[in-house]
Amino acid sequence: MYSIALTGNFGLMYLIYTEESLHRPMHIFLALLSFTDVLMCTSTLPNTLCIFWFNLKVIDFKACLAQMFFVHTFTGMESGVLMLMALDRYVAICYPLRYATILTNVVIAKAGLLTFFRGVMLVIPFTFLTKRLPYCRGNVIPHTYCDHMSVAKISCGNVQVNAIYGLMVALLIGGFDILCITISYTMILRAVVNLSSADARQKTFSTCTAHICAIVITYVPAFFTFFTHRFGRHTIPPHIHIIMANLYLLMPPTMNPIVYGVKTKQIRECVIRFLFKGKDNPSHNS
Template identity: 95%
Template sequence: MSLLNGMGLTPVSFILNGIPGLEDVHLWISLPFCTMYSIALTGNFGLVYLIYTEQSFHRPMFIFLALLSITDVLMCTSTLPNTLCILWFNLKVIDFKACLAQMFFVHTFTGMESGVLMLMALDRYVAICYPLRYATILTNVVIAKAGLLTFLRGVLLVIPFTLLTKRLTYCRGNIIPHTYCDHMSVAKISCGNVQVNAIYGLMVALLIGGFDILCITISYTMILRAVVNLSSADARQKAFSTCTAHICAIVITYVPAFFTFFTHRFGGHTIPSHIHIIMANLYLLMPPTMNPIVYGVKTKQIRECVIRFLFKGKDNPSHDI
């Protein structure tokens, strides 16, 4: 075990043990992780570039999408480089303070991911239910304040995670059976009372995830009512089509999140630990990887812009004389 800090039972560092039981295939597991991370970086930076350079994309829907892409990149970058170092080079040691910092960023950006999806649902609600007031309701100032409040909500609710974890004593060792510092993974190796940690973690999940899902559900209930009342079938189809990409993003984000959250707390003895760890990594990797693809395929304006960008110059070749 690492040396202890001061007179307390706080380790100087932790050892992230990767995926216990699958050490022999760490390299093979790293390949899809690395591929997904590369796709996530390329796709999200590409989306942000398109939204920044195309004047027609300077609208609330696409600004929220750019915010989602930035959040996705930060979320997966908070863990994946470190995870790949463990899987490739067996670099398992992480400083105690670095572990707390990683924990803070992981939970802050996952909370912000949920918040941005909620804001995007509200954006669709205003666009479909109040189309004539859309531009006056969702001004740049309102968007900036909403994004800032979403970020601050995550920061203020996650800071106690690090404080509660820091106060614990670690007399059982410093080996964490995980690829990154997750709140409960670190707390579980403590010999202190982690009941407060578990209760607070559940409260934050309800305050962030529960509140956001409630807002998303109400928004889409109102959207559905508004769309059903439209007289034209074409208008109904067009209204639904503007929501399909966002609905896919919600499913991609929340399904792995629910699996990770509930199995971590209620299925610890029935589901193998390596399944927990792999799903916890996919929970941070799936949304950043799939969201750019989903929005690129489902959103007509983005799809046409990408095609135009890829094939520009072919339609109007220059003829040097």
């Protein structure tokens, strides 16, 4: 899955960079999603593979805090980019004539930077809140990477502040993004329903199917991990928590390039043209 994630996302970014027909806001946001996906899974997977392949189960505390910071920053950015892509679809469907003037390259760059800095500013306190805790009960984390609450729970101090702040960050990032996505798609559905023909409705809404699949792939494992970590830890076996937490960081980077490659007509055509561009060369036919 990690190999597919790296190949698919780097391939998608290369395709969007080289094909002029894909230099549009929707595809630029997709390239940003692919870039975030690569960083998100790379922040944990090499360390996880070292555990399984070479039995290297030791990580320095400062390196653990750094990994925690990057994991939560990139997962927050993933959510933010999905929200920006929903707003992109809203503008494209509800204001098609103003689409190019509203979503300029400057606006896209500012939106991407704001999404990144939002994650950084909200996640930085995780490292300080975790570092201040006393660790006297052992130092074995029942996980394959340094998740905020997994590290906090092995301390012998009071982790209530960590838990409350973690919930607050989840609401400020995940809750806010899901609210924006829901409002965007409500407005999109209203616009689609008001279209005159059924063919036009289907064609317009089909531009959103890949994005809806990406939302489901990202948020379902994320919510399962988040809620079971806080409310179902006594009923769900630990290995299920660990498997889902790994899939939560690995599934979106693996599936997103496949979903967009299959569901997005322009990308599908560019991939086919790229793979078979030598077929029509006269030198080959001679």
